[in-house]
Amino acid sequence: QPRDTSLFSSSMVLWFTFLSCLKEVIPLFCPDVCECHDETLICTNRGLKSVPQPPQGLSSAARALSLGGNFITHLSPGDFCNYPALKELSLQYNSIQTISSKTFVPLTELKELYLGNNLLSSLENKTHVSRDTFYGLNSLIKLRLDGNVLSTIPDGAFVTLGNLGYLHLEKNNIRSLWRNPFRGLGKLRYLNLSKNNISLERGNPFRHLKSLSELQLSENRIVSLREGAFRWLTELTTLSLSHNTISDLDHNTFQGLTQLRSLALDSNNITVISQRLFSPVKQIQDIDLSRNAISEVQINWIDCELDGLWAKRAMQFFFVSERTNERKKTGLFQALLKTNFVEIKQTGRDTLLLLYNVVLLHHVGNLNA
Numbered sequence: 001q002p003r004d005t006s007l008f009s010s011s012m013v014l015w016f017t018f019l020s021c022l023k024e025v026i027p028l029f030c031p032d033v034c035e036c037h038d039e040t041l042i043c044t045n046r047g048l049k050s051v052p053q054p055p056q057g058l059s060s061a062a063r064a065l066s067l068g069g070n071f072i073t074h075l076s077p078g079d080f081c082n083y084p085a086l087k088e089l090s091l092q093y094n095s096i097q098t099i100s101s102k103t104f105v106p107l108t109e110l111k112e113l114y115l116g117n118n119l120l121s122s123l124e125n126k127t128h129v130s131r132d133t134f135y136g137l138n139s140l141i142k143l144r145l146d147g148n149v150l151s152t153i154p155d156g157a158f159v160t161l162g163n164l165g166y167l168h169l170e171k172n173n174i175r176s177l178w179r180n181p182f183r184g185l186g187k188l189r190y191l192n193l194s195k196n197n198i199s200l201e202r203g204n205p206f207r208h209l210k211s212l213s214e215l216q217l218s219e220n221r222i223v224s225l226r227e228g229a230f231r232w233l234t235e236l237t238t239l240s241l242s243h244n245t246i247s248d249l250d251h252n253t254f255q256g257l258t259q260l261r262s263l264a265l266d267s268n269n270i271t272v273i274s275q276r277l278f279s280p281v282k283q284i285q286d287i288d289l290s291r292n293a294i295s296e297v298q299i300n301w302i303d304c305e306l307d308g309l310w311a312k313r314a315m316q317f318f319f320v321s322e323r324t325n326e327r328k329k330t331g332l333f334q335a336l337l338k339t340n341f342v343e344i345k346q347t348g349r350d351t352l353l354l355l356y357n358v359v360l361l362h363h364v365g366n367l368n369a
Contacts, residue, residue, distance in 0.1 A: 029054035029082075039063040046070060051079040064088040068114075076100040080107055090114040092144070097121070105136035113140060116168065117147035123157040135160050144168040146192070152176050159184035166190045170216065178203025185209060192216040194240070200229060207232045214238040218264070224248035231256030240264040242288070247271065254280050266290040273297040 030036035031052035034043040041062045043052055048070040054060045059082050072094040080086070086107050096118040104110065123133070134140070140161055150172040158164065164185055174196040182188065188209055198220040206212070212233050222244040230236065230253075237259055246268040254260065260281045266288045275298040278284060 029056075029058040029060045031055070036062075041065045044068045044070070048072060051075070054082050057082065059084060061085045064090075066090045067094070068092045070094050072096055073119075074098045074100075075103045077103055077105070079103060083107070084109070086110050088112045088114075091118070092116045094118050099133045101132050102135050104134060108136060109139055110137055111139055112142040113137065114144045115148070116144040120145065120148040120150060122152070123150060123154055132160065134158065137161060138163065140164055142166040146170045146172070148172050150174055153181035155179040155181065156183045157181060161185065162187065164188055168192045170194045170196070172196050174198055176203075177205035179205075180208060181205050183208050187211050189213045194218040194220070197221050199223065200225065204232070206230060209233060210235065212236055216240045218242040218244070220244055222246055224250075225253045226250060227252040228255045229253060234258060236260055237283075238262045241268070243267040245269055249274065249277055251276050252280075254278065257281050259283055261285045264288045266292070268292050271295050 030041060031043065031054055033046050033048065033052050034041045039062055041060070041064065044066050048067065049072060051067065051072065062083060063085055065083060065086055068090050072091065073096060075096060077100055084106050087109055089107065089110060092114045096115065097120065137160065141163060143161065143164060146168040150169070151174060153174060162184055165187055167188060167190065170192045174193065175198065177198055177200070182205065185208060189211055191209065191212060194216045198217065200222050210232065213235055215233065215236060218240045222241065223246060225246065227250045230239070234256055236257055239260060242264040246265065247270060249270065251274045254277070257280055261283050263281065263284060263286070270289065270292040271294060273294065278287065
């Protein structure tokens with residue numbers, strides 16, 4: 001008899017252990033309208049007008065929640081209280097117009113937030129999106145707001161996102177970036193502002209982005225670039241300014257870009273490359289100037305010296321015919337590389353002039369090609 005009791009007790013212990021493990025393995029409490037796989041809740045294209053909740057108000061241990069392709073128009077406090085373990089939240093391709101203050105406070109572990117392709121028009125007006133909308137997202141690394149209808153980024157809009165590394169704001173209607181729109185984003189590495197209506201005529205919008213590595217500003221309305229427009233971006237390696245209407249480049253435009261390696265200036269209205277324009281970019285490897293109206297190039301090759309030591313340096317200049325859009329190698333101007341000043345004249349819009357992959361051996365006061 002005592003032996004039977006012992007066996008029964010052991011069986012009960014094993015049973016309760018199994019139930020405990022089962023609870024840890026499947027704690028998703030999946031909403032009826034969603035599909036659940038491992039730690040992911042898939043609720044895409046379900047015709048939803050609000051955020052679905054777990055049954056009986058239980059907290060879900062889901063790590064990812066996908067709500068894309070629905071008809072959600074508003075996000076409010078309480079929507080995510082039952083999803084405290086989320087690390088990834090996708091709300092893309094809804095019709096979100098408003099997000100209430102502190103909606104995301106419960107999501108302290110969230111790493112990625114996708115709000116692209118909605119109808120958000122402001123990050124300032126409290127009737128749309130307030131400045132503390134992102135309050136509580138201390139762990140957030142990636143934020144997508146692309147494909148909305150934002151017209152401005154107010155001062156300190158992202159100040160609570162101190163760990164943010166990637167920010168997508170492309171394909172909006174942003175016109176002004178004057179004041180401190182990126183204050184608090186000291187760890188941001190990637191910023192995409194392409195396909196907006198930005199002019200960069202005033203203000204110093206990039207002054208707080210000390211860790212930025214890549215900046216995309218293509219397809220905006222930039223006509224000219226002021227002196228030192230990017231001087232705070234000392235870690236920047238990639239800068240795209242293509243497909244604007246830039247015609248005027250101050251000789252100190254690229255001041256401070258000591259780590260820049262790739263610069264895209266193609267498809268603008270640039271006519272003159274001034275003598276010291278690229279002097280600050282000591283690490284540059286690729287400059288794309290195709291599809292411009294360049295008639296004069298002034299380059300002081302001595303400015304390419306590296307710490308007064310013999311060095312090899314490769315630089316690519318693309319002056320490409322609008323008609324052929326073709327890139328070819330050429331041995332032109334080898335003799336002129338002996339001088340400190342090169343002036344090149346184009347005779348027509350279809351003149352193909354390509355000074356490609358020039359390797360320089362230089363020393364203080366001397367230049368040998």
